[in-house]
Amino acid sequence: MTETNTDTLVTIVGGGVHGVHLAVRLLQADLIDVCELQILDPTGLLESFRRKCRQCGMVEFRSPFVHHVGTDPFSLRDFARERGREDELRSTTVGAERPTASLFFDHAEWLCDQYGIESTLLDARATDIKNNQGNVEIETTQGCISSQWCLLAVGHGRSFTYPEWARELVSTEPVTHVWEPTFDPNTIDETSTVGIVGGGITAAQLATMLTQPGRDIVLFARSPFRVETLEASTDWMHFSGITEKLHSRPPASRAREELVAEARYDGTMPPYVFRRLQRALKQEQIELESLSKNPVDRFYHIRGRLHSCSPSTKPKDRE
Ligand SMILES: Cc1cc2nc3c(=O)[nH]c(=O)nc-3n(C[C@H](O)[C@H](O)[C@H](O)COP(=O)(O)OP(=O)(O)OC[C@H]3O[C@@H](n4cnc5c(N)ncnc54)[C@H](O)[C@@H]3O)c2cc1C
Structure with a gap:
């Protein structure tokens, strides 16, 4: 890349999986020096994916070990082998083994350390970008940055899909989207009744993670569960x-x-998650309801029913 009089040569907006991968690729190919790169992210490198894993209890990945933030497909597998962590590569029926979340993130951190990527991070959100005579002016929460290149890797941004009925409830009821930064499954009371709306991998993982004696979990699913090993063909x-x-x-x-x-096989879940869900349904740790247009009334009805059961009532006696 050529010399520039801008603040940075390359600015990557977003330090998620894609932002970090872009940084690794540029640095590894010697296209830029680390001091010519800036990554903007108010949550930190890979932090939003880490948080998602925590929020839905994802301790192992669906994707094979060749999917990671580096460029060498076998880097994550070799990282595991060199550290005696092969047991964190889980077997699967299709493709290569799947890493645990902690193996994936440790490997990503190791790569970031190798290239000094943490030093490029600016704790700021980009709020606007403008073309300025061939360069890019990026407005951020920490001031304006000029850059020759600006690569957007913002994921889905901050927009979550709330159904109409849920939007009305958010201000008055404990209703939240699983990916809201404020959602922490550990703050859910041990004896709460929890309604989860969704029928894919996130809902199934969340439901099975939250099961515990004394807590009632109701899963509202719109259609029959669909099982696919991978996220796409x-x-x-x-x-x-x-x-x-x-x-x-x-x-x-x-x-x-x-x-x-x-x-993409949207709305599907892999077999290992489905098996866990089936077990929990069979053991009546989770109750399954088909999703109507507005599940709120149904949920309150169920909650009333569950709460009116005496504590000694066995789950199977509730029907
Ligand atoms: C249940 C579940 C299971 C999954 N399993 C797998 C799996 O097994 N394997 C796999 O590879 N993927 C998996 N994924 C998908 C994976 O989470 C996404 O593909 C990945 O996180 C997308 O990365 P990204 O960098 O595009 O977006 P994100 O991870 O969302 O990162 C975007 C970043 O941009 C930042 N940002 C947004 N707007 C701005 C702004 N204006 N200024 C500055 N920064 C900004 C955000 O803070 C965030 O850190 C799974 C996802 C879910 C929900």
Whole structure:
């Protein structure tokens, strides 16, 4: 890359999986020096993914070990082997083994240390970007930064989908989206009745994580559970096979987004999560309800019913 009189040569907005991967790629290919790079993220490197794992109790990943923030596909596997942590690579029926969350993040941290990526982090949120004579002016919560390149890796940003009925309740009732930064499953009372709306991997993991004696969990699912080992077909696991197809659509275009959306097995859960859910349903640790348009009345009805059971009532006697 060429010399510039901007504050930085490259600014990456977002220090999640994609932001960190971009940084590793640029640094490893010697395209930039670490002092020419800045990553903006108010939550810290990889912190938003870490938080999501905590929020839904995800201790092992669905994706194979070749998916990580580095560039060498086998780097995570080798990292595990060199440290005697092969037991943190979980077997699977399709593709390579799956890492535990802690192995994934330790490996990512190790890579960040190698390239000094933490030193590029600015604790700031980008609020606006403008084109300024070929450079980019980035407004942030810590002031303005000029950069020759600005790469957006903001994930889904801060927008969560709340159904209409839930939006009305948020201000008055303990209703929240699982990815709200303020949501902490550890603060849920041990004897609460918890309604979880959703039927995919997140809802199933959250429901099974929250089960404990004395707590009633009701899972509201709209449609039958769908089980898929991976998040997309195996073609998408070998990126070289789909690069051409993906790059035939313009970068950041709706067409490219649609291609990815079509390929994803949204709303599915992998077999190991499904088995856990089935066990919990069988043992009546979780109650399953089909999701109506507005599950609130149904939830209050169930909560009333559960609370009216005497403490000694066995779950199977409730019906
Ligand atoms: C239940 C579940 C299971 C999953 N399992 C897997 C798996 O097994 N394997 C896998 O690879 N993936 C998995 N994923 C997907 C994975 O979480 C996402 O693909 C990944 O986190 C996306 O990374 P990202 O960098 O695009 O976005 P994010 O991780 O969301 O990072 C975006 C970052 O941008 C920052 N940001 C946003 N706006 C701004 C701004 N204006 N200024 C500055 N910073 C900003 C945010 O703070 C955040 O840190 C799973 C997801 C879920 C929910």
